[in-house]
Amino acid sequence: MLTANYHTHTPRCNHATGTEDEYIRSALSAGIRILGFSDHSPYIFDGDYYSHFRMRPELLPDYAQTVLHLKKQYSDQIQIHLGAECEYYPKYFREVLSMLRDNQVEYLILGQHFIHNEFDGPYTGVNSHREEDVKTYAHQTMDAMNSGLFTYFAHPDLLQFHGDQKIYLRYMRQICREAKSCGIPVEINLLGYREKKWYPNPLLYEAAAEEDCPVIIGCDAHAPEVFQDTETEDHAREMIRRYGLTLLDTVELRKI
Numbered sequence: 104m105l106t107a108n109y110h111t112h113t114p115r116c117n118h119a120t121g122t123e124d125e126y127i128r129s130a131l132s133a134g135i136r137i138l139g140f141s142d143h144s145p146y147i148f149d150g151d152y153y154s155h156f157r158m159r160p161e162l163l164p165d166y167a168q169t170v171l172h173l174k175k176q177y178s179d180q181i182q183i184h185l186g187a188e189c190e191y192y193p194k195y196f197r198e199v200l201s202m203l204r205d206n207q208v209e210y211l212i213l214g215q216h217f218i219h220n221e222f223d224g225p226y227t228g229v230n231s232h233r234e235e236d237v238k239t240y241a242h243q244t245m246d247a248m249n250s251g252l253f254t255y256f257a258h259p260d261l262l263q264f265h266g267d268q269k270i271y272l273r274y275m276r277q278i279c280r281e282a283k284s285c286g287i288p289v290e291i292n293l294l295g296y297r298e299k300k301w302y303p304n305p306l307l308y309e310a311a312a313e314e315d316c317p318v319i320i321g322c323d324a325h326a327p328e329v330f331q332d333t334e335t336e337d338h339a340r341e342m343i344r345r346y347g348l349t350l351l352d353t354v355e356l357r358k359i
């Protein structure tokens with residue numbers, strides 16, 4: 104049973120359902136005592152590129168105020184935190200960070216859905232055979248971790264690579280080594296199991312075990328009822344047992 108979950112979305116990202124209040128009540132009934140909202144951070148790009156899987160910048164104040172209001176309202180029952188799942192796009196990161204700070208966002212989890220700056224790089228879930236893509240993904244996420252601004256690394260194995268798996272493992276080891284040295288746990292993502300995606304990828308957790316990098320379980324909730332689903336969690340616990348991983352139940356939030 105999870106006591107904390109820092110990976111929760113809201114309908115503002117255009118692909119989740121349920122109100123914040125419903126997420127909180129479902130989490131409470133599942134025994135969760137720390138609930139972090141981490142909807143997909145807004146990003147402002149040049150030109151007319153717009154990404155549809157994240158909240159629009161103008162929705163950020165309402166997101167922040169809603170969560171902060173509920174944080175107070177439920178303070179005697181559950182610890183609520185205001186966060187965001189955010190990519191590290193070097194060219195635009197500073198601007199997004201100041202927008203998040205202005206809205207009192209408390210913490211970030213790293214979710215690198217694209218490499219480069221999104222509009223000029225591929226979706227990391229696209230099946231790639233190019234070592235160049237794994238290398239870019241690894242370097243970009245290691246730079247992100249070194250910024251000291253990310254609390255943990257969500258679905259670190261989102262990158263789908265069908266080339267030589269020795270190459271993949273080599274870069275995943277580098278990522279886990281860097282995560283360990285930055286004090287950042289890597290997530291075992293329950294959405295991946297729920298939706299039978301290509302992640303969680305055992306190779307990443309093999310690397311985490313070798314590098315002694317702690318893991319954390321993240322629901323990646325896109326609907327309130329997923330907190331009731333304890334069966335999916337068993338897959339994560341099995342991965343933890345298989346590789347003898349160190350599981351963190353809670354994590355200290357890094358101020359942004």
Ligand SMILES: [Zn+2]
Pocket residue numbers: 188214216257258
């Ligand atoms: Zn994500």
Ligand SMILES: [Zn+2]
Pocket residue numbers: 110112188214323
């Ligand atoms: Zn997510």
